[in-house]
Amino acid sequence: MEFIVSSAELLKGVLNVSKAIPAKTSLPILENFLFVLGDGKLEITASDQELTLRTAVEVDVKEGGSIAVPARQLAELLKALPDQPLTIKTKTDASFECIWNNGNSSLPFFPAADYPEIKTVGDDAETVEFPAQSLADGIGGTIYATADDEMRPAMNGIFFDIDTASTTLVASDSHKLICYTTDDVKAAQKSSFILHKKPAAVLRSLIDKGEGDVTVRFDAANVVFTYGATMMVCRLIVGKYPKYRDVIPQNNSNVLRIDRIQLLNTVRRVSVCANKASNHVKFNLAPGQLEITAQDLGFALAAYEKLECDYAGEELAIGFKSSFLVDILNNMSCETLVMKFMDARRAALIIPSEEEAASEKICGILMPIMIS
Numbered sequence: 001m002e003f004i005v006s007s008a009e010l011l012k013g014v015l016n017v018s019k020a021i022p023a024k025t026s027l028p029i030l031e032n033f034l035f036v037l038g039d040g041k042l043e044i045t046a047s048d049q050e051l052t053l054r055t056a057v058e059v060d061v062k063e064g065g066s067i068a069v070p071a072r073q074l075a076e077l078l079k080a081l082p083d084q085p086l087t088i089k090t091k092t093d094a095s096f097e098c099i100w101n102n103g104n105s106s107l108p109f110f111p112a113a114d115y116p117e118i119k120t121v122g123d124d125a126e127t128v129e130f131p132a133q134s135l136a137d138g139i140g141g142t143i144y145a146t147a148d149d150e151m152r153p154a155m156n157g158i159f160f161d162i163d164t165a166s167t168t169l170v171a172s173d174s175h176k177l178i179c180y181t182t183d184d185v186k187a188a189q190k191s192s193f194i195l196h197k198k199p200a201a202v203l204r205s206l207i208d209k210g211e212g213d214v215t216v217r218f219d220a221a222n223v224v225f226t227y228g229a230t231m232m233v234c235r236l237i238v239g240k241y242p243k244y245r246d247v248i249p250q251n252n253s254n255v256l257r258i259d260r261i262q263l264l265n266t267v268r269r270v271s272v273c274a275n276k277a278s279n280h281v282k283f284n285l286a287p288g289q290l291e292i293t294a295q296d297l298g299f300a301l302a303a304y305e306k307l308e309c310d311y312a313g314e315e316l317a318i319g320f321k322s323s324f325l326v327d328i329l330n331n332m333s334c335e336t337l338v339m340k341f342m343d344a345r346r347a348a349l350i351i352p353s354e355e356e357a358a359s360e361k362i363c364g365i366l367m368p369i370m371i372s
Contacts, residue, residue, distance in 0.1 A: 001065030002089035003037055007100065009057050010086060011078035013044050014071070016230055017053035019202045020046040021071045027116070032068035034115045037061050045118070046071065051199045052118050052233040053206075062089070066112035067096065073107055074098075120233055121224050125217045126191050128162055131184050132210040132227060138169040138180040139204040141362050144327050146197040147173035154239035157196040162187045170244050171197075176324050177244060178331075178364045193218050194237040203232055248365060249349045252340035254313025256285060257353060260337045264329040266305050270294045271322035273303035279323045282371050285316040285341070294322070318344045319371035328364045344368060 014033060022030055025048065034045040040061060045054045067090065077098060087099040091106065098105045139158065147155035159170040167185035171178050195203075207214060207227050215226040218236065225232045271281050274294035284291040290309045295302040318341060329337075334352035341348050350364045351357070 001035075001037060001067060001096070002062035002087070003042060004060040004062070004085055004087050005042065005057060006083060007078055007081045007086040008083035010042075011075070011081075013042070013055050013057040014075050014078065016055045016206065017044050017046040018071060018075060019205070020048055020051045020053040022048035029068060029110060029114045029116070031071055032110060032115070033071050033074065034066070034068050034112060036066040036112065037064045045115075047116070047118060049116060050235050051202065053202070053230065054118075054233075055230040057229075065090065067109040068112055068115050069096065069109050070107060077105060077107075118233060119222060121217050121219045121222050125219045125224075126187070127215065127217045128167075128185055128187050130167075130214045130216055131182075132207040132212055132214050134182045134184050135214050136204050136208045136210070137361075138182065139200050140208075141180045141331055142169050142171035142178045143197050143200055143204070144331060145171040145173055145176050145178040145364075149173075152239075153237050154194055154241050157194040157237045158200050159194050159241040159244070160192055162191045164188070164190065170241070172242070172244065174367075175321065176328060176364060176366050177247065178328070178362065179244070179248075181361050181363075191218075192241070193223060194239065194241055195223065196234070196237050199232065199234040206230060206232065247347070248363075249340065249342060249347055252342045252346075252349050254285070254316055254341040255311070256290065256313075256339040256341070257310040257336060258290065258307065258339070260329055260332060260334055262307065263337070264326065266292055266307060267322055267325055267329070270303045270305055271326070273301040274322055278369070279321050280319050280369055280371065281322045281325070282317060282319045285311050285313070285318070287311055287313075287315075313341070316341055316344065317371065318348070319369045320348075320366060321369055324366055328366060332362050332364075344371070 030048060036043040041056045042059045043056050084101055090096045094108055095106050096109050142158055149155045161168040164186055166181055166183045169180045203225055217224045223236055270292045271294055274280055275296040281292055281294045290307045291304060293304040328350055334356040336353035338351050338353055339348055347365045347367050
C-alpha cells in the first residue's frame, strides 16, 4: 500500500471521522482508522459499532490496499505537520511509514480484515433529501429538550416525523416539548424514526453552516446520512414516540406578546434569587403588565421585576422552572414571541409572533409548576 496526499487534507479527513472513535472499548481494533485505497481516493472509516463515520480524500495512489492505523497517534502527527505532500506506505507486515519533506515516522498497523463489518440499511430503506442548513437548524433547535431516561429510551432522541407536506423534528423530556417544522422536506409517504442525541450532535457538527442537501436513508434499525464525501451510519432508537401533537395546546386564550430578549434577560436576573434546587420563578400577568418574581426563603433571597407587555386575558399567576424557560427562549431566534396560557395548571404554548411565524419554525410547550 502506498499513496501521496496533502497532509492538511488528510488531517481534515481524519478529524471529520474521529468523533466515532470510542473513548473506551473492549475491541482494541476500534481505536484505529480503517484506510481503504480506491480509484484515486482514500476512504477513512471510524466506528464504535453504534456510530460509524466515513469520508473520502483525494490521493495519488501508487499501490492499493487497506490497513487499520492507530487513530490518536496519526491525528497528533498530522496536527503537528505544516501542509505539505505526505507519502504513506507500508514498510513491513506490521508497520507503515509517513514520509514528509525533511523527516518520517514509523507507526504500527493492523490487518483491515480485523475491522468489524459495518452494518448499514437494507434494500427496503426509505430515502429523503434534507437541506443541510434546515437539518442543522432542526437538530440545534430541539436537541437540548431531549431526556436522559433509561426507562423510556425513545425520549433520549429526536423524533423525525416525515410527512407528505412537511417534516417535523420533535424532542421532549416530559417537562418541555420542542417542535421544528420545515416545508423543505417532503416524502411520498408518511414515515418516521428516532435518532439518539449523541449521533444527532455529531451530525450537526458535520453539516452546520453547510450548503447543499443531506441524503437520508433509513430502515427499521439503522439510518445513513450522506453529505458530500462524508457518510454517517448509526443505529436508531427502537420504540414508539408519544403522540406529541395531542399535547400541544390548541385553545389557550390568555395571550402574552413580548420581546424575547427582554423576557430572557429578566428571567435570568430574577432567577439568581430562586431556590437553587427548584429554580422556580413566578409570572403574575395582568393587562399590559408582567411581573416576574423569585424567592428562596431559606436564604432570605427575593427578586422581582415588572415589564410592560401586550397581554390580553384574565389575571393569572403561573410558575415555571427558570432553567427550562431560559433554554427555550435562548434557542429561539425571533424578536417577538407569543406565550399562550389556559390556566396555572396547564402547559403554556411558546411560539414566534405572527409576523415571524413564516421564518421561525420553532414552537414549544412548557409545563408549569405549582406555586404558593
